[in-house]
Amino acid sequence: MRHFLRMRDLTSGEMRRLFARAAELKRRRREGHLEDSLAGKTVVLVMEKASTRTRLSFAAAAFQLGGHAIELSASTSQLARGEALSDTARVISGYADAVVMRTTADARLEEFVRWSSVPVINGLTDGGHPVQVLTDLFTVEEAIGAVSGKRIAFVGDGSGNMSRSFLEAAPLFDFTLQLGSPPAFRPPPAEAQAAGRHLTVSGDPRAAVAGADVVVTDVWTSMGQEAEAAARLKAFQGFTVDGGLMAAARPGAIVLHCLPAHRGEEISEEVLEGPQSRVFEEAENRMHVQKALLEHVILGGAAETTEA
Ligand code: CP
Ligand code: NVA
Secondary structure (H helix, E strand, O other): OOOEOOHHHOOHHHHHHHHHHHHHHHHHHHOOOOOOOOOOOEEEEEEOOOOOHHHHHHHHHHHHOOOEEEEEEHHHOHHHHOOOHHHHHHHHHOOOOEEEEEOOOHHHHHHHHHHOOOOEEEOOOOOOOHHHHHHHHHHHHHHHOOOOOOEEEEEOOOOOHHHHHHHHHHHHHOOEEEEEOOOOOOOOHHHHHHHHHHEEEEOOHHHHHOOOOEEEEOOOOOOOOHHHHHHHHHHOOOOOEOHHHHOOOOOOOEEEEOOOOOEOOOEOHHHHOOOOEOHHHHHHHHHHHHHHHHHHHHHHHHHOOOOO
16 A cells, blocks of 8 residues: 655655656646546545645645545544544545545554555654655755755754654755754754765754755744744744845745745745745645645556656
């Protein structure tokens, strides 16, 4: 079964085919073609945290490929009343062709996967956001060409799900992740070690951004960390991606943010809305990339690019 729970669940060949298929599907939508590769297929979205982009982009992706998506939010389902994940996963497996799950601990996603007999896609956990990083790398390639050999600066919370998925992606896509974060907000040592020469770490955001082709940031307080918000706001002072910081990057560097953004905290209004920002293309690309991903997990190689 083809789950997508972390970046390394796709081989580099599969990533390449997926990006080609996503580009093809994006172009075909612009040209007005209708698709039916997922006709009759059902995608269930299990959402245990808030979401705007993930639920909408997966639902639109399934629909535009001729399939259907059903959302199950924790608060309005029996999950909130304590129904076992093992029971929920087996029940959903009887209805769905694939599941997208957004949850808290990675162990909870793993538990769901253990009982699921259909492919599961990680729609964000405390430990990673692989569908977002897959999309971010697609967006980089669209804007400035092959990601291999590029320098991607991640500024802010180095211990969060976004930076950890970027870290996992660095050796797989052969880019250098230049992490700029306060010492208390670094990735788990084993994950940093696994990235080897593909990671540099600095407590100085300017040093982290130096010479970068891409500058990425994310919220300082992720979902589930609300009680730490005041302490985090203090800890991350000086790590705002603003015009002054961008001056240290390569001229022409692009800026990514998975959204939602907190203007004036991790990113300034001028950068988010400025000419280097690819943030709204990035958000749109979630749908194109996830179409290719849904085809991959549900159909295998059957719907991969046939056009030159
Ligand atoms: N970037 C992202 O995953 O957004 P949502 O939380 O709105 O799904
Ligand atoms: N790190 C953020 C990402 C939101 C898409 C969070 O987990 O809240």
